[in-house]
Amino acid sequence: MRLPFEYQKIDADGININCAVGGEGPPVLLLHGYPQTHLIWHHVAPALAANHTVVAADLRGYGDSDKPPAGPDHAGYSKRAMARDQVLVMRALGFDRFAVVGHDRGARVGHRMALDHPDAVERLAVLDIVPTRYTYEHVDANFAQGYFHWFFLAAGNGIPERLIDGDPEFWIRARMSSRHQGGTTFDPAAMDEYVRCFSDPAAISASCEDYRAAATIDLVHDEESAGHPLECPTLALWGESSFVGRTYDVLAAWRPYATNLRGAAIPSDHYLPEEAPAATTAALLSFLTERIGEQ
Template sequence: MTDPPELFPGFEARTISVGGGKLFCRVGGKGPALLLLHGYPQSHVIWHKIAPTLQDHFTLVMPDLPGYGMSSIPALSATHEAYSKRSMARMMVELMRQLGHERFLLAGHDRGGRVSYRMALDHPDAVEKLAVLDILPTSDYWDRLDRSFGLKIYHWMFLAQPAPLPENLISASAIPYLETTLAAWTADKSLKSFSDEAMTHNRHWYAEFARIAATCEDYRAGATIDYEHDRADRDAGRKIRPPLLALWGDKGIASSVQDPLQVWKQWCDDASGQSLSCGHFLPEEATEACGKALLDFYTSE
């Protein structure tokens, strides 16, 4: 299989040993450090459209989450610990320290958003400002599941089934499943928002059974250990300390809840936010509006 196309000209490609694994990342730009975390079923490539807007203002660090893209694949386990957002957040903090950034700006989309708000809860001194893209906290999603919401995020229950059921079923038709999933979460229910080059990257790594299994393990962690960590924080009254910006697509997944910002205000006293005209994939469907919102948030006093 040939290597996928280059989408980050001028950025350095690095693979860094962190916490017993290896994280692949792209690093480039200038200014304060900004860590960008992708979601499912994508990789760091989700940021390729928005990077040109941000790279003149920030030093961008764009890793692949463990198991995704070109990062190493942690072993699956009965506790799903390696795929907990707490474990992933710890790895990302160590990654940034190895790159010389003790404190940094942070944005996460989808699963990367879950790693991001967990990082802000567990490592508040490392996170200067936090942006979460088209998500609500994990425990809120599970606690709000009803018939209509369950149909919209059916994959949460499907992917969280015990191994190897979901990965076996997906791998039998991996690329059609990938393409159907991506299209279903866009505003126009198509792949038009994704560049051909980005789709080449997506298909490249999602064809590997071990990586499909890793993404399922990510959701198994979400249904178990991640939920428990969220509930423990809520029960203890712990909140997100850094300023938080919530962005969501008006036809995205988070918009299934009537007022996503009100949910985030229960988790963070300094929360602001807005909807954008798009589906779930803000950096690719609403690149200009998303870039402006992030830039305004990070550069405001």
């Protein structure tokens, strides 16, 4: 399965990032989450491309992008490193300033990108997350059960890699189906692509390093950024049935992190772009076409 866009791999300082580019107009970068690829946007991207230049990219470690070693302190999969990749991709495509829309892990990369590269990120949409630092500061038994995979994937000694590699297809399908309630079903072709990409042992290892970074070096970077909220227009969307929607006051969680914030619940569970594509697209189009300064 592919988007109806032009595909290319772009060298981001030695890391080849797979992306699909389509449409014409103001640029918008779409970033996916775990355990998916850019194809999570297969409903949304073509609609956005009617009025925007859309770049749907695979994060490093995911999809058909490179999967480099993590290096010391998991820094190779810090959100800072992953964000820099995508900034370089957009520059290579001729875009110095652009909008970013991220779901799940991609939203965390987008958040770090807006902090580290404020001149590049014109506006930011984060789908079904609250900030990483906020999340770790509010861990309880409910979170430990609902988001057990954060702790499992961050475990050391190769434990999650070995266990997932035993049956990656089961892990993918079970993990995703447990976070989907009603709405549009997952496209079988998209699911097959998620399974194909994630069945690579290098992808399994890289995604674990993503979560290890989140529990370590990302928190260091987030602490350094504390007290410096985003100034760009920021949209938070969340699933009204998702763990995020059921657990947090999402806008209250984001307010200390973003000065120009708005948001709404979408009738879905976690996978907004696939479960509720029409509502997600409408909310994103409204935000992307909103004049800066209006709210």
